[in-house]
Ligand code: BV8
């Protein structure tokens with residue numbers, strides 16, 4: 067579909083919706099300078115992310131896992147919301163509700179001003195005790211190796227959902243409610259490979275509600291959605307939402 071036609075069709079869907087749900091992935095933070103999962107080929111320092119972002123990796127080598135997260139916390143500390151995050155935050159002024167369901171752990175949607183954000187995979191700025199679950203607050207950007215819980219001998223771990231770990235029921239429920247309630251579902255910057263996050267986008271297609279995808283490249287969703295816009299989120303979202 068021609069870009070202009072796609073934008074025109076997308077703008078119509080946006081204009082006609084009162085309640086919007088948006089699934090975002092690493093692609094929306096790429097223009098804030100944060101590497102996506104795929105662009106780095108799913109690698110970090112020659113480790114496959116799936117081999118580092120797991121409870122087994124943390125049990126085996128907690129220092130390696132904290133090196134991985136400290137590297138991302140260092141990068142995240144420099145990152146600012148980009149026009150894509152800001153356009154989604156500004157949309158709240160014009161809609162009854164905008165719920166962001168994000169796979170990202172960088173906190174940039176909240177920094178941009180979005181007030182309803184479901185963090186399906188946790189948040190890189192939070193840590194918790196691996197043993198008793200107690201949250202650890204005010205940690206430095208680089209968490210010292212090895213930090214321990216204030217209440218028990220447990221090690222602190224990033225408050226992140228790792229591969230093989232279940233997502234929090236309350237987040238799954240919030241995402242499902244937003245999916246059921248919305249009149250428009252948008253999918254931005256995700257390769258739609260990670261489950262169960264991607265399932266919300268496929269369920270939106272199944273629900274028959276309008277679905278707009280914004281992505282730099284084709285994904286398994288592209289042929290199924292109402293409108294698939296190819297391009298960078300920081301450029302397409304403002305054109306889609308505010309022109
Ligand atoms: C669970 C925290 C069960 C970590 C993350 C085989 C088949 C299907 C599923 C599985 C399978 N084997 C295992 C599974 C399940 C597994 C899974 O989905 N694996 C995948 C790899 C196949 N899922 C799980 O393990 C989940 N848990 O299933 O538990 C269970 C149930 C009950 C009890 C016990 C257990 C947990 C998944 C959560 C993993 N944690 N994040 C961290 O971030 O450190 S997921 C991780 O991947 C990140 O969140 C990241 O967001 C995500 C990658 O996905 P994307 O966000 O889509 O990023 P990606 O780079 O892939 O794509 C970016 C896209 O943007 C690209 O298309 C690119 O073209 C585009 N783009 C780039 N720049 C831009 C852009 N678009 C627009 N503008 C730009 N500028």
Ligand code: ZN
Pocket residue numbers: 195196197198199200215216217218219220
């Ligand atoms: Zn503890």
